[in-house]
Amino acid sequence: MHELFANRLVTIGFTKLTPIQEAVATPLAEGASIDALAPTGTGKTLAFTWPLLPNLQPGDGEQLLILAPSQELAMQSTRVIREWATLLDLKVLALTGGANVKRQIESLKKHPEIIVGTPGRVAELVHNGKLKLARLRTLLLDEADVLLREETADQIDGIWDAINDSEVQVALFGATEVDPTVAAGLFDREFERIDRRDVPMPTSITHEFWPTANDQRTKRLRQLASRKNFQAMIFFNTTKALKTTASYLAHEHVAMATLVSGDSSSTRAKSLENFRNGKAKFLLTTDVAARGLDIADLPAVVNFDLPRNGETYTHRAGRTGRMGKAGLVLTLGNDHDLRDLKRLVKVEIATTNGQEARRHDEPRESVQTTPRSATPDVKKKRLVSSVQAFDDAAAVVEAKPTPVKKVRPGVKKVEVVSRVDRFEKEKKAKRKHSKNKGKPKSHN
Structure with missing residues (x-):
């Protein structure tokens, strides 16, 4: 490792490399073409940043x-690479779709x-002759399994044709x-496979399944939103x-952001910023938009929809739970979803109604309900107590004297007619009217 990088690691208190970081350091530094595999959250970005950057020459163009x-x-x-590139006077430029191409x-x-x-x-900039790759030394594909599928694979093929150099790593x-x-x-070459997926990383991720009807899942999110210090x-x-x-959630005034592939780059960037700085409690997204994202110290992930496969x-x-930190994965669904989930993944999944997972610092509701596990005798006693309380309340109402309204002198006393009597009189009047309808009126 470069001396400046090593000194930086000491400054920030980084003491030990992850298995993938150790495994790829020498092959990358020596220019080997590799196929590196490691679990998510094990520091793969830094794994290729530290060995590759010292081989670049400042001022020598796109390498x-x-x-x-x-x-x-x-x-x-x-952002991650730039922090280390500045130590070696190297410049980093992001070229992404949705951003202003003229500025790029x-x-x-x-x-x-x-x-x-x-x-x-x-691919667009290469095709238009705006990006020259004649000096390129290394091409790296992050999340390669996604990039080498269909459309993106064709785009990468076009980029590789423009490079046309077998010496490029x-x-x-x-x-x-x-x-x-x-x-x-x-790429017309063989790759050295470096697989560190079987090396366990210290982790404390808890996996839970919350039985939830399809039409109740949004209410579950509202329940989670009421928790303090919770983000997902x-x-x-x-x-x-x-x-x-x-x-x-917007109607329920829940602070949240969305990350959708069809939105503009500025909208997506703002959503991520709001989520990272805590302004948004939830970040709603799909698998395509969120692949590989690193949110520091993210407490939880919620599967609103059951993942389609174990890989997802x-x-x-x-x-x-990145880099060995604590994390929580919640999955919502019915009994059928639970059976499917257990077939998809080989982790221990606890089934809970969500109440056991309530944070200790949360206030509980004061309304008491009868638990389903209560015995018949207990239920009977509670029912008798409730009936007795109702009878006592009714007795109190019955015992109250009926207030007598005082009538001022000269004011005619109005007879109070009950609601039932009034309806009966109205019915009689209607029947009489119907019986006399069409008869000549008497002029006596």
Whole structure:
């Protein structure tokens, strides 16, 4: 590791590298093309930042290109890398879709050594001749399993054609395995597999399942929103369900933000900012938008919709409990969902009604209810007590003397007619009217 990096680590109190950080350090520094795998939350961004940056030459143009599947992940990686790049006088530029392309082109004229971007925008700039990659030394794919699928794979293929240099190092990083034949065919090389997924990281993530009817899940979120010091990413399978829930929470005055792939980059950036600084209690998102996001000390993740597969559950759960810290994963659903979930993942999942998980510092409601587990004798006693209380209250009302209204002199006393008598008189009047209808009126 570079001396400046080592000194920085001592300053911030970083004492031990994670397994993936140790495993990839030498191969990356020596220029090997690798396929690195490690669980989410194990510091993969720093794992490739520390070995690669010291090999770059300040002022020598674009030498490192890092591709990410989303704007958010690209911007997140940019912030992390820039902190270390400044120590070596290296410039970092983010090229993401949705941002102002003219400003990006102007920034490219400064020839930053490190570029972090999304495949679509990078491919566009390469195709238009605005981004030159003749000096590139390393191409790195973050969340490679996502990038090497269909459309993005075609975009990366176009970028690789523009590079056209077998000497360029290619590195694949992710938590999910990439088909080796796809990667080998695209880049025309064999990759050294470095798999650290079987090395356990210290973690204290709790997995819970809350039995909840489909039409009650939004109310569950409202219940969670009342907790103090609680924040969570809420995962949905569809944007439609996300927006419906967002409308409900907005009506309930719950502070929340949404992260949807169709929104503008500025809107998405603002949502993340509000969530990170605590202004938003919930961040409602889908798997596509939130892949690889790192929210420091995130207390919980909530599966509003059951993940479609075990891999998705793993990536969602990886947003909390990062780097060995405590975290909570809540899944909402019915009995059928619980059975499916147990087939998808191999973790211990506690089933709870949500009350046991209530924080100790929360006030409980003062209304007492009869628990379902109460014995028949206990229920009978409570019922008798309730009836007795009702009878006592009725007796008190009966015992009260009926107030007598005083009538002022000269004022005619008005006879009080009960509601039943009044209705009976009205009915009789209607029948009489109906009987006499059509008869000539008497003029006596």
